[in-house]
Amino acid sequence: MGGRAGFYLLVGSYLAGLVIAGWSWGWLLLGILAVIGGFLSFQLFWLPPWRVWIAAGLLAVFASPYLHLRTPLPGSKDISWLAPQHKITLLGTVTETLHQGEDFQSFYLRIEPSSQEGLASYTGTAFVRAPTQPALRPGSRVRLNGALYRPPGRTNPGQFAFDDYLRRQGVFAHIQARALVSLGKPDPDWLWMVRQRVLQVHQRALGTERGALMTSLVLGNGAVELPKSIQRRYTEAGLAHLLSASGAQVSLLLGTSLGLVARQSPRLKVGLAGATLVVYICLAGGSPAVLRAGVMGAVTLLGLARGHRAAPLSALLLAVGGLLIYNPLWITDLGFGYSFLATAGLVVTAPRLAKGLDFLPPMLATPLAVALAAGLWTLPLQLLHFGQLSPYAVPLNVLVVPAVEVLTLGGLATSILGFVRPELAWPGHVLLGWILGVLDSLVGWVNTLPGSLVYPGTLLPVQVVLLYSLLAASCWTRPWPLVGIAGVVLVAPLLLAPGDVSLSVLAGGGSEVLVIEDGRRTLVVNGGDVRACERVLLPHLQQRGRLHLSGVITTGTRETQTAGLATLLALSETDVLWDGADLPWQTSYRAVLEGLTRQGTTYRRLSPAMHVPLGSGVHISVLSTEPTVLLLRAPTQQVLLLGRLSPVEQEWFAQTYADSLGGTQVLWTSASHLNKRLLALPGLRNVIVSGRGLDAAAERELAGRNISYWTTARHGGLVWRTSGRDGQLTPTRL
Structure with a gap:
């Protein structure tokens, strides 16, 4: 020991x-x-x-x-050093296809040296987004015309950093291709051809979507591109692991292989099972999660060949440690992390849970213990990255275990039969298609239940470290005292959080997207167009665990202000809508207001001198309603929410309300011009612009007055907090 x-x-x-x-x-x-x-x-x-x-x-x-x-770094002759270029012609070979859809295809392209002037010695790998035709596959050699950029970085706080992801793949260039020319037929890629054959077998029998789903259950999503709707459906239900090849498929495959040759010699059993394992890993795509399961399976087979059973935890740590020595960058791979942690839960925690559930029938106690253990060990990682969970995930995982095992093994069998001759797989597809339909319908039904998806918000990294330390400690001590400590770890940030007010100005193109937070109260100003609402505002609120809004304030009905309002109200729980939009209302805006009662949202019309309460000593004052201008007042600081006022409106406002603006430290606008009277406010320290920025004259005026100037186009989303004497402003990008 x-x-x-x-x-x-x-x-x-x-x-x-x-x-x-x-x-x-x-x-x-x-x-x-x-x-x-x-x-x-x-x-x-x-x-x-x-x-x-x-x-x-x-x-x-x-x-x-x-x-x-x-960590990869670009070489001295990497193609990324030439970025940005709006017109460039490149030759290269496709190394991996990432997406092939109706609107575009994307892939990795290994750049070849070109005879074109200035490109002779430049190589490297680029991420390419291109038209759908011609359809490419690994090994395809192409010539493309397009624009060369550096990969886009994070534009808002907590957002996925695409440039960091590509950097870990050794990719530092992004090409937006306008035209593609295929240069000959690629050499045969047998693994790709086998995967395509398996996919075609299932799609011919089950249809396009369910055929892709069946292939994913068998080979994982590394071997087939699933429609986004299926991925979202299973992820929201807590069943995303079913779509990724990992330990479950490998365990079923090895168990079946060994069972079929149970009466043979140990050497023959290990040899056949090992060969099956290698073939499966190659077909599944060799992702870090699959390799982890494969190495662990190989250690198990090695122990079987030597006549003793390998300790599961030792096999797991040997596999994970060895793979991370080979490539330490896999520590950031979410699939690898989920696979490792779920398996750790099965090895470490599931046996103890099963003993505690011995009052239940074994056929129920074992799968329940497995689902609980895997859920406990993966939950902190899930909350760290996504801030969401499904309360129905554990019972749903228990319920679908028999169906998934039948579908996986049956899918493997029909894949082999259909590869030889599609007609041989037809009887199996009849049964599997019915089971798959029931599973898919069950997942869709669960997602419609009340509270099917909860957004508690993301955890801090230190919370995740402490929670996993407690899970590890539960192996050697009584778990119940640790449950109380875990509860303290979860609620401590809420109790210890400073009482600062924060204003988040999110980057949503030219849209006006503002979020004000004071304690657990959250207020949204406008919300932007539909794209900004769906891709920027709602993900931000979900990640922060703030889909219960104290209120939404509207200051106009332009598309960049409130076109996404219907989506925001439908996907959040909003107490009050504070309406500051000028009359006459647009038809779409009027329809939103008419539906407020059904959604349980109270309607209030803004009027001058009205106060919209937030927290203790914090409120929003309505200075004007034609046009609508707001002032966020904290005990020692205030922010002027000017919006998009025309030069004439700004002149009128500055003359009329100058006496009310003396303590303003921050000014927010989405206009391209700022009145000199507003720039001359005595306490002004920061100007924030949603969009591209101000005109040259205003920028010179700001520089002359030593006022900090920020734009969402240049700096990404910006967060201002009432900490310190003058507040603190944090940009996403410097």
Whole structure:
């Protein structure tokens, strides 16, 4: 046991070093913990010896520089150094197709040296978004015309960073292709051809969507591109793991393979099962999650060949540690993380849960313990990245286990039969199609239930680290005291959060998207057009766990102001709509107002001198309603929400309300011009513009007055907080 504990400590230290690589002094903390553990080992003899603690400390400390050393950087002749270019012609070979749809296709292109002047020695790999024709596959050689850019970065707080994702793949260039020319037929890619054949077999029998779903259940979504609607449906129901090839498929495959040759010699059994495993990994695409399951399966087979059973936790840590030494960047791969954590839950926690559920029939207790364990171990990671969960996920996972096992094994069998001759798979497809239809209908029905998706908001990284520490500690101590500690960890940020008011000006093109937060009260101003509402505002509110809105204020009916209002009200719980839009109303806006009663939202019309309450000592004052101008007042600071006033309206407003604006530190607008009277406000420190920015004259005036100037087009989303004397403004991009 001592040697095994030392192995667990070494692997765990390396994993911890990779996880906290982004924290400036995280390596020092791990080093100190290793030193403390070494000293304690002289007193507590059940701990690993001090030599193991020293080795663990070194692994933890050097994991971070190793990760940075392995992070790809563009070479001196990478094509990305030429960006941006609006017209460029390039030759290259498709290395991987990412999406092929009705509107566009995307792929990775390995750039070839060109005879074109200035491009002779430039190479590298680029992400390409291109027209749908000609349809390409791996190995296709193409010539394209288009524009070359650097990959777009994060535009709003907490948003997915596409440039970071591509950088981890060794890709630093983004090409928007306008025209493609295929240069000959690519060499045969047998793995791609087999995957396509399997997909065609299932789609011919089950239809396009359900055929793709069946293929994903068998080979994972790395081998087939699923429609977005299916991915969203299963993700919201907590069944996204069914669509990814990982441990479940590998376990079923190995168990079936070994069962079919149970009476043969151990060498033959291991050989056939190992060959089956290798073929499956190749067909499934070799993603980090599949490789993790494959290595763990190989360790199990090796133990079987040697006549003893491999310890599941040792096999898991050996697989994960070995793969992360091979490629430490996989520590950021979500599929790999979910696969590892779910398996850890099955190995560590499920047996203890099953014992606690011994009052239930075994056929119910075991799958319930498995679902609970996997859910517990993956929940912190899910909340860290997405801030959402499905309350029905655990019972739904228990309910679908038999169907998924039948579909996976049946799908494998029909794939093999259909590959030989499609007619042979027809009887199996009749039964599997019915089961798949029931499963898909059940998932869709669960997503329509009240509270099917809850948005508690994202966790802090330190909360996630503490929660996983508690889960690990539950292996060696009684779990119930740890439940109380976990509850404290979850609610502590809410109790300890500073009482600052925050104003988030989100980047949504030219749309006006503002979110004001004070404690747990949330107020949205306008919300922007439909695209900005769906892609910017709602994801921001979901991630923050703030889909219950204290109110929505509208200041106009232009498309960039409130075209997305119907979507916002339908997908959030809004207490009050404060209407400041000028008459006459547009037909679409009037329809939204008429539907407020059905949605349980109270209607209030804004009037001059009205106060919209937020929190203690914080409110929004309505200065004017024709046009609508608001003033966010905090105890020591205030923000002028000017909106998009014309030059004439600004002149009138500045003359009329100058006495009310003396304490204004921040001014927000979506106009391209600012009146000099407003720029001359004595306390003004920051000007925030939604959109491209102000005209040259206004910019010179701001520079001359030493006023900080921010635009969402240049700096991304901006967050202003009432911390300190003058507040604190944080841009997404500098």
